[in-house]
Amino acid sequence: MDSILQEKTDDELVLLFKSGSGAAFEELVYRYKNSLYQYIMTMVQDEGAAGDLFQEVFISFFKHADKYEPRGKFKSWLFLTARNRVLNFFRDRDQLTSLDQTDEEGNAFLHDTLPDGEASLLEELTGRETEEEIRRAALELPQRQREMIYLRQYLSFKEIAELLDRPLGTVLADCHRAVKKMQRILAAQQGAAREVSL
């Protein structure tokens, strides 16, 4: 890979690509391939479909870059395009409702339901889970919350709010619900494991 291109900003690479540099396009792909693929894979849970959608996002940019105006938001544009592709994927499969479903169950915060003093127990509990258990818990989240947990790996909350077209406060509250839900899932996993070991 070209080290000079690696130092360029996204917008500079976009302009270079628009002026005919294929290497600039490839640098943009290398820059976001992992995060974008993981986001799509997390949403669709299907390797073949994730690969196709991932390619579609970049091919769409490749073909229509002349219409894209660089304004310092290439990453947001990329994730927005990916999200739209994912929505189309679900629409084609009649699964659209699952993405924008509100998880009523997730609205009950765990620490609101815990008796006084048990929060510290929870603190002890958190930290013993393996990375694999955390990944599994994240995948068990309702899709809207799962999306939030993954998006915050790559985007700021402000960027997520813009991407999802929701108020910042709503996004923060949704993410908080996702964390509480994960705590419950992990606690249930560990409870089940304890029962098995007994």
Place this chain on the structure above:
Amino acid sequence: MKYCEDLMLYASGELDGPRKEAFRQHLQVCASCRAELKLLQRTDEALAAAAAPGSVVEELFAKTTRRKSFFAGWKPALAGTALLGLGLLMFLGGLQPDKTAFDASEVIAYMSENLDDEYLSFSNDLALFEQEF
């Protein structure tokens, strides 16, 4: 709800100034927020982006930047044909008499004939001149 929001912003490094300091102090007394923060940090580690499959990326490049045009595959064949044609032309050209050499021999023959005539004419004139003077 304020602490919930601040917790999320703090975890992603988006909380600044006095609000950040106030939340730090809150963390010292709130086990629930500490537990959530810890889980968020461990989630970040666990969900660190796995590499996209190399085959997917290579396929993407094959469809875009490294795409071969229709004529790209024919380039060697076209170049070979062009060379063959050129060779053939040169070969056929070699069978023709040398036009330049042919023209020169004609000129020399014409000149020698005409020079002879002129030379004879000049000699006759000279002989007549000598006879008279």
